[in-house]
Amino acid sequence: xxxxxxxxxxxxxxxxxxxxxxxxxxxxxxxxxxxxxxxxxxxxxxxxxxxxxxxxxxxxxxxxxxxxxxxxxxxxxxxxxxxxxxxxxxxxxxxxxxxxxxxxxxxxxxxxxxxxxxxxxxxxxxxxxxxxxxxxxxxxxxxxxxxxxxxxxxxxxxxxxxxxxxxxxxxxxxxxxxxxxxxxxxxxxxxxxxxxxxxxxxxxxxxxxxxxxxxxxxxxxxxxxxxxxxxxxxxxxxxxxxxxxxxxxxxxxxxxxxxxxxxxxxxxxxxxxxxxxxxxxxxxxxxxxxxxxxxxxx
Amino acid sequence: xxxxxxxxxxxxxxxxxxxxxxxxxxxxxxxxxxxxxxxxxxxxxxxxxxxxxxxxxxxxxxxxxxxxxxxxxxxxxxxxxxxxxxxxxxxxxxxxxxxxxxxxxxxxxxxxxxxxxxxxxxxxxxxxxxxxxxxxxxxxxxxxxxxxxxxxxxxxxxxxxxxxxxxxxxxxxxxxxxxxxxxxxxxxxxxxxxxxxxxxxxxxxxxxxxxxxxxxxxx
Numbered sequence: 001x002x003x004x005x006x007x008x009x010x011x012x013x014x015x016x017x018x019x020x021x022x023x024x025x026x027x028x029x030x031x032x033x034x035x036x037x038x039x040x041x042x043x044x045x046x047x048x049x050x051x052x053x054x055x056x057x058x059x060x061x062x063x064x065x066x067x068x069x070x071x072x073x074x075x076x077x078x079x080x081x082x083x084x085x086x087x088x089x090x091x092x093x094x095x096x097x098x099x100x101x102x103x104x105x106x107x108x109x110x111x112x113x114x115x116x117x118x119x120x121x122x123x124x125x126x127x128x129x130x131x132x133x134x135x136x137x138x139x140x141x142x143x144x145x146x147x148x149x150x151x152x153x154x155x156x157x158x159x160x161x162x163x164x165x166x167x168x169x170x171x172x173x174x175x176x177x178x179x180x181x182x183x184x185x186x187x188x189x190x191x192x193x194x195x196x197x198x199x200x201x202x203x204x205x206x207x208x209x210x211x212x213x214x215x216x217x218x219x220x221x222x223x224x225x226x227x228x229x230x231x232x233x234x235x236x237x238x239x240x241x242x243x244x245x246x247x248x249x250x251x252x253x254x255x256x257x258x259x260x261x262x263x264x265x266x267x268x269x270x271x272x273x274x275x276x277x278x279x280x281x282x283x284x285x286x287x288x289x290x291x292x293x294x295x296x297x298x
Numbered sequence: 299x300x301x302x303x304x305x306x307x308x309x310x311x312x313x314x315x316x317x318x319x320x321x322x323x324x325x326x327x328x329x330x331x332x333x334x335x336x337x338x339x340x341x342x343x344x345x346x347x348x349x350x351x352x353x354x355x356x357x358x359x360x361x362x363x364x365x366x367x368x369x370x371x372x373x374x375x376x377x378x379x380x381x382x383x384x385x386x387x388x389x390x391x392x393x394x395x396x397x398x399x400x401x402x403x404x405x406x407x408x409x410x411x412x413x414x415x416x417x418x419x420x421x422x423x424x425x426x427x428x429x430x431x432x433x434x435x436x437x438x439x440x441x442x443x444x445x446x447x448x449x450x451x452x453x454x455x456x457x458x459x460x461x462x463x464x465x466x467x468x469x470x471x472x473x474x475x476x477x478x479x480x481x482x483x484x485x486x487x488x489x490x491x492x493x494x495x496x497x498x499x500x501x502x503x504x505x506x507x508x509x510x511x512x513x514x515x516x517x
Contacts, residue, residue, distance in 0.1 A: 200389050206349055207400055208373050208376035208401065211373070
């Protein structure tokens with residue numbers, strides 16, 4: 001005698017819920033979700049890097065740098081350096097060398113700025129750890145060398161913060177949309193499966209199947225397909241992530257090293273969450289869809 | 299609207315297909331349900347096996363007022379009702395064995411018990427050699443026997459059959475009636491809808507007769 005298997009496909013769902021289309025669509029959603037997730041992580045990393053560097057940078061321009069300062073018998077650059085070195089909260093003050101200045105201006109003014117008719121100011125860089133405004137420092141610098149300009153990167157840091165905040169919000173919105181689209185796709189696939197197996201469901205329902213008996217069958221099928229599709233989508237996104245990581249490395253202050261680029265550890269932790277989230281969306285969406293459909297049945 | 303207050307009773311009243319019908323069947327009772335085509339037999343049976351709900355009136359089945367129970371209780375009540383559909387309603391992707399085993403699997407019976415009961419029942423209806431055949435591979439009469447086996451395998455408290463002998467030869471019809479009367483003697487309430495008045499005469503029992511959606515005879 002042939003003994004029936006314990007786990008039979010009572011509702012014939014293997015044919016009713018397609019095992020190619022649904023994972024493919026969920027896989028595509030997963031691919032986008034992984035990119036969005038990586039985007040949030042990259043934005044946070046770059047923001048942290050940029051805000052730390054840019055916010056603390058103090059840049060001072062000294063016009064007519066070789067002229068003697070009003071006091072001390074030294075040139076204006078040396079006078080400004082003296083003020084900076086004496087100011088609490090200012091560290092590492094140094095004037096850029098001629099070649100450094102040439103390199104800085106080359107994109108705009110070409111090579112060999114010494115031959116330019118335009119007067120080029122001296123540029124002094126320093127780190128600023130003060131919390132107050134620069135007004136006092138600016139006044140002291142202006143007194144030592146009139147016309148001197150001082151600026152920190154705080155304004156740029158604020159803009160970078162606003163930009164990264166926007167990027168992260170956009171990525172979160174993309175994740176939400178991807179989740180909603182995935183839920184909609186699963187709902188449509190479930191409705192199609194319900195329509196295709198309507199007679200079988202009615203028969204089983206008539207034999208005394210609980211709503212959970214039927215909903216669980218659909219949900220298990222949808223969950224497996226969604227998780228499988230999402231896992232494939234996440235794996236397919238990895239080469240793209242490595243490529244983007246290689247492109248973004250210089251902006252993140254990562255020192256180039258031999259071998260393939262690496263991904264942030266947090267991404268490796270969050271990556272498995274994508275199939276798990278897809279599975280959860282599959283389970284919940286299908287349960288709601290099937291139970292609602294059954295309530296209309298009888 | 300009328301209803302019976304105790305015991306296994308079926309009361310129905312629907313203004314759509316059947317209307318103003320009131321009757322009661324005692325625990326372990328047997329009723330033939332007769333009437334011309336279109337008289338409302340199938341509609342009344344659907345109310346009995348809870349596939350439809352009346353727009354008016356009250357139905358008490360196996361001591362339970364159907365309109366007042368939860369969906370879960372309704373499902374559990376359905377498990378106590380065996381149904382032989384006129385069109386068999388077998389699952390075409392399952393074997394004969396799995397079709398008959400369905401009610402027991404839904405009731406979470408053990409596979410050992412399922413195997414014993416299902417094979418015995420399929421042997422009894424003459425299909426022991428076709429356990430793994432799918433409905434499409436079987437004749438109409440064989441499909442009907444599977445439907446009958448599925449209806450009785452869970453030892454229902456109420457058995458509702460819509461033309462159960464329609465596709466059976468006389469010998470098979472006789473065997474089916476023996477099975478049904480045996481179940482009835484064991485306490486199962488039975489309602490059998492039929493056009494076959496010879497069968498009704500051979501197995502005398504009270505008769506519910508419908509005409510034009512109304513009950514014209516009860517007894």
